Amino acid sequence: MNSDFHTVSETAAIPLLDDCWNRIGVMGDRTCGELKTVIHCHNCPVYSAAGRSLLERAAPAAYLQEWTEVLAATTAPLCHGERTLDRATDTISVIIFRLSHERLALPVSVLQEVTHLCRIHTVPHRSNALFLGILNIRGEMLLCASLSHLLKLTPPEELAAGVGGDNHSKRLIVTEHRGNQWVFPVDEIYGIYRFHRSEFQAPPVVISQASETYTQGVLTWQTENVNFLDADLLFSTLNRQIF
Structure with a gap:
């Protein structure tokens, strides 16, 4: 042989x-x-x-x-059996983070990287409470938007171009969805976790806040509720409002 x-x-x-x-x-x-x-x-x-x-x-x-x-x-x-195979293919990986007092999650499929805060450059006559401006990520200029403003979680005066206050735990989430890249400042990153689809609960029937409007499902993580955001709706709304 x-x-x-x-x-x-x-x-x-x-x-x-x-x-x-x-x-x-x-x-x-x-x-x-x-x-x-x-x-x-x-x-x-x-x-x-x-x-x-x-x-x-x-x-x-x-x-x-x-x-x-x-x-x-x-x-x-x-x-090791059809049951195990079904469970392996029926899980979703999400990144859990905090904005203001809310714990939110996005599918890992849209996540490119998490990085530290850096300077956000405003764009004359374009930057506002939603579109914060552009920033340099590894030599590439990317658009930066405020999820806090889109989801109505933080008063506009507290955004301060995405920075301010205690920055120790704050991070930038770099995302990509259908060819469009966006960067979002968040208050804290908890990490990446996997959930079975059966663990997703239906969003509230009575919707009173913008964050719930974009909620595709609700997860329980460390006894806390986490709103799993509808990535398709969120990014399409973001593109429509800014462009």
Whole structure:
């Protein structure tokens, strides 16, 4: 047998790297001390280096052929039963954050990164309580808007171009939705969490606040209610009001 050939089980047993994200990161027990800084393992240089090493690693001879044969012969569910598979595909990852006194969540699918506050440059004759201006994120000028104003959570005079007061816990959320990028100042980031769809409760029938207008569902997190925002409605409204 060719010495370069490895069976599926042999290849899985080869220690390639320390997958700390599965042990102490967002997919593990979340005990990594770096999570407070990077928020998600995707933002960590250790995770990036591991990804590069996997991409650069050459596959063993006949490895792809063996996997083709294994998958072709597999008829049973791959995730320890259909129930587990259904649960794995029926979960939603969200980022939970705070604006004023409200805990809110957006789907991770629209999240690009979380970063510290930076200077927001106003645009003459365009900047207002909703459209705060533009800012520089990694050399790219992005539009910055106030979710607090859109959701009517903070009086306009307290926005102060998205900064002010105690800035220790404040962050910027960089998002992308259908090709449009927006940056939102938030008062605090709690982290990224996964929820099963069955954990989403229907929003209140009586809607009295703008934040509830955009609420797609309500989650319970650490005994607190979290409004899961309708990303499609939120971003379409934002684009319509500003452009």
